[in-house]
Amino acid sequence: MNDSYPANKPLLVYDQLTVTYLSRGIRIAILESLSLKLETGEFLAIVGPSGCGKSTLLNVTAGFKMPESGTIRLKGKLISKPSLQIGFVSQSYVLFEWLTVEDNIAFGLQSQKHSKKEIRQIVDNLLEVIGLTAQRAYYPAQLSGGMQQRVALARSIASEPPVLLLDEPFSALDSETRIKMHELLLRLWTDHNTTILFVTHDIEEALILADRVLMLEKNGKPVSTRDIPFIRPRPRSIIHTEQFQIMAGEILSHYETLT
């Protein structure tokens, strides 16, 4: 990106973040005093039992919701509203069904000062990467779930956001499609040097994809992170290694004791 934020400082900084919601007139904390730093190009997976505030964390990061207290800073600037700096892909592929595949991908680019030629070039390139060049003029309703999610990914990454938030993006897909989506995501991640926050309830998915796992506890109580030591590229066969199984077991037992 063309600004002068020093590369050695963390890209995304959460400081004492607390998020609450109102339930029958009572404020209930869904995230409590979360502090966290993410480096440029880091891949963080977020796991935890349902209701632990995983999705809330992403919604606040995206600027859709405001925190009760504490701050989130991207490159030193406070996040206060949604912007092209932060891409977002959710579980339900919310594509714009009135736009074709290519217009969906171009949507974010059209919000910026890009020439038609530039947009065309970026879209062509992404269509190639997601393997949907032949379906560029299709409407979302004509695509399978996996294809739609590929378009959603391409759409969010087209304008090169420094941060990409993924909220259980592949949980509605079958396992074969999901493996392909993992490969695609990792490729986009390395190509674009994006910082990714990836919410999942699937620990294997977290361990295969991420550099680090953030474990949230029910009602957002203190959290812990763990580095994932496996060397990239990670073949899927590592699932069967002892080290992988032990780590998965540890994380699972960590949040099983909490529920």
Next chain:
Amino acid sequence: MKYKAQQFLKICAPFALMIFFWIIANRYSGVNPALLPTPLEVGNALKEFAISGNLLWDILWSLRRAALGLIFGGLLGLFIGTITGRINAFNWLFSPLFNGFRALPPVAIVPLVIVWAGLGESGKVFVTTWAAFFPVWLNTHSGVSSVDKGIIWAARSLGARGSRLLFGVTLPAALSQILVGFRLAISTTLICVIVAEMTGAYVGLGFRLQISYLVFRVDRMLACLVVLAIIGICADRLFSLVTTWLFPWIKLRHEPR
């Protein structure tokens, strides 16, 4: 080709059956033939009606009144529905009022409109505008106010705001419901145009129906009804053809992949 012929037959058969029973009723029921003319007589009345040139003018005037109402009422409904659907203060202020008016059968305002505006064109267009407004307003309002939050979030995180968010995302996302409103508006304006013309006009299908009634020409009355039915069907078909052509994605959504 064979399939098309089959489809054609499927549509025609019920009508053929109806005409068959109609003829039977004429012949054997002993009903006064002045009350129930034969299909042939109705056909002749229709022919006479067409040759005299009245048919064309009546259709054009009725359609003109309906179309003007549809345009004014539709645009107004679209505009106000978007505002009440998006801005809470306007919703509180206007929605109860409109819901009250909406509960009124639109034809019930006809006598009042005649008293206020006389028998001229403006009164008739007022009635059709009134009739078209409410279904379009209601459906636009509910379509716009219930757009999936995820869609809006996705658009905002892709940098859309202001008019692009409204015209590029909110309205297209609500479009299929807005079109339902227009479709309902077409049928209600047709109802209202006929009632308005029956109660006072010098041209139009409703007027023709009324004067045929005054001179007790049942064949002509039935001829008018046939024309009205055809107009109703054509308007609905045309609307669905035009919207599918303009917005091909709406239909796709309802088809299984």
